[in-house]
Amino acid sequence: MSLSVGPTIKVYWQHAKRYPWLMTFLLGVLVVSNVFDLVPALLSKRFFDTFALGLTGEALTTALLGTLSLMVGVGVIGWVLSRFSTVTNNWLQPKIIVDLEETAFGHLLNHSYRFFSDNFAGSLVKKIHRFGRAFENLMDQLTWKLISILVAVVGTIIIFYFRSPLFAGILCIWAVLFVIANIFVAKWKLKYDLVRAELDTEASGVLADAVGNAVTIQQFVGKKFEEAKFAEVNNRWRKMATFTWNLGGVNDAVQAGFMIVLNGTAMYIAIHLYVLGQITLGDFALIQTALITLFMRLWDFGRVIRDIYEGFADAKEMVDVLEMPYELVDKKGAKKLAVKKGEIEFKKVSFAYNDSRPILRDMTLEIAAREKVAFIGPSGAGKSTIIKLLMRFFEVSKGSISIDGQDISKVTQESLRTLVSLVPQDSLLFHRTIMENIRYGRREATDKEVIAASKKAHCHEFISELALGYNTKVGERGVKLSGGERQRVAIARAILKNAPILVLDEATSSLDSESESLIQDALHELMKSKTVIVIAHRLSTIMQMDRIVVIEKGAVVDAGTHDELLEREGTYKKLWSIQAGGFLP
Ligand SMILES: Nc1ncnc2c1ncn2[C@@H]1O[C@H](COP(=O)(O)OP(=O)(O)O)[C@@H](O)[C@H]1O
Ligand SMILES: [Mg+2]
Secondary structure, rough: OOOOOHHHHHHHHHHHHHOHHHHHHHHHHHHHHHHHHHHHHHHHHHHHHHHOOOOOOHHHHHHHHHHHHHHHHHHHHHHHHHHHHHHHHHHHHHHHHHHHHHHHHHHHOOOHHHHHOOHHHHHHHHHHHHHHHHHHHHHHHHHHHHHHHHHHHHHHHHHHHHHHHHHHHHHHHOOOOOOHHHHHHHHHHHHHHHHHHHHHHHHHHHHHHHHHOOOHHOOOHHHHHHHHHHHHHHHHHHHHHHHHHHHHHHHHHHHHHHHHHHHHHHHHHHHHHHHHHOOHHHHHHHHHHHHHHHHHHHHHHHHHHHHHHHHHHHHHHHHHHHHHHOOOOOOOOOOOOOOOOOEEEEEEEEEEEEOOOEEEEEEEEEEEEEEEEEEOOOOOOOOOHHHHHHHHOOOOOEEEEEEEOOHHHOOOOHHHHHEEEEEOOOOOOOOOOOHHHHHOOOOOOOOOHHHHHHHHHHOOHHHHHOOOOOHHHHHHHOOOOOOHHHHHHOOOOOHOOOOEEEEEEEEOOOOOHHHHHHHHHHHHHHHHHOOOEEEOOOOOHOOOOOEEEEEEEEEEEEEEOEEEHHHOOOOHHHHHHHOOOOOOO
């Protein structure tokens, strides 16, 4: 396992460079203010050298006060500069974080159906946030730590060089060894840091899954089971956290050792040079002040490296998602789908979710313009899969699907999904108001149009009875509505969308007979002058259709009107007679 930081730096840089002037200003001010931090060491040399001059009385006071006012002046300038950098950073950083999270969000939503069924919503949410936070962390390290460390090391080497090249040489070698040792330890630790980040994601996935299914857990008395599951992953995280933090402790220890060695060596040499008359008393002050400043900067260098690696590790998860190619993309120069008549043709369509198990096999079917077709067949036959392929949530593995002669894989996904209206088997709603949920069908629709659609779908009745009416929020995924109510809201949404091709995937299955017969009229209205595919079990719905298509094991095994199919003694007849007089009550 290795951490490739290139892609992360690239993405971050692309976003940071949108603000070239501010970035330059911020980095410039930081460098200058850090250079100012080195001046006190020089001034303290001057301070002590003044003592050595043997001045007394007024002359001594004037000389010392002169140096002191320089010290204060430098301090004030440094203080002003660091205010500038803080204010700039406070403005710039959140802007870039927001940009990054928006990029990640936009990119994520373009991923395909399969991506979202393979990835936990909770983990994805966390990844997006971490992606932004990791930038914050990395930029903080750069602005508040790395720059000051770099300036302190280079500056101190230069200052030492002018006192004695030997000092400068020793500090150079020491700095190189120090950095190498730190990076070595951090790298060693990194692989465990990555494991810990993964465990962290795994734990939030487990949490999100359980919290999302909290009601199911209660229903099946699964609290203990879920707790054990959470404890198990948490336990692995805990062990890894302790281990990696201990490795961090090793690093701190190594560093402290380095500092003791440098301080001792420098002072040892200084004593000899002083005795030889090569350096002054003030130089002791210079060396001590410079080294203290340097050590202060380097004190948490190990933590800085760790935070940087951690930042990159956190970011990587999202960067991986950003780099993952989309499963489905529009063909280059794809045209918009144009629907004049609404003919649909499935030509020898084969499809499998996983290679090991074919779902559709050479399925062929032509649906005429404005024809109303019912798909029936046993559960798991592949009916919903056909619909997913028609919406191009997945790509067919063989064959083709076309609408009015245009292959759907060659038109834009947006135009296809604008012209096909789907009421799925399990309509999920946004945790927003009912008004907003219905309006999702056509977001520019007026309140009046929304209410008209909801009257047609017979949801106006129950919505009017709610205290907040259309402003009622429906709960996450729509849990505050009954299955039937949710389906009617979804139907209202489809009525509002009014696309020329309409697909209802067991859209009325959660309705009781009464509300079903109520909305039959609305559906009848809705289906007029549209090509319609209905997947249904209810005879009342099926018999209204122009044609019934029997799907079994991923292929069309029969098709015809109700009477024709009954005569043929096929699957339809069998299904029909099992339920004696209808598919469902
Ligand atoms: N996202 C998926 N990944 C893998 N297998 C799937 C997926 N969705 C459905 N299946 C499988 O494909 C088969 C057909 O499912 P589906 O088309 O939903 O049947 P139905 O005719 O009941 O609507 C089922 O066996 C189901 O388990
Ligand atoms: Mg289905």
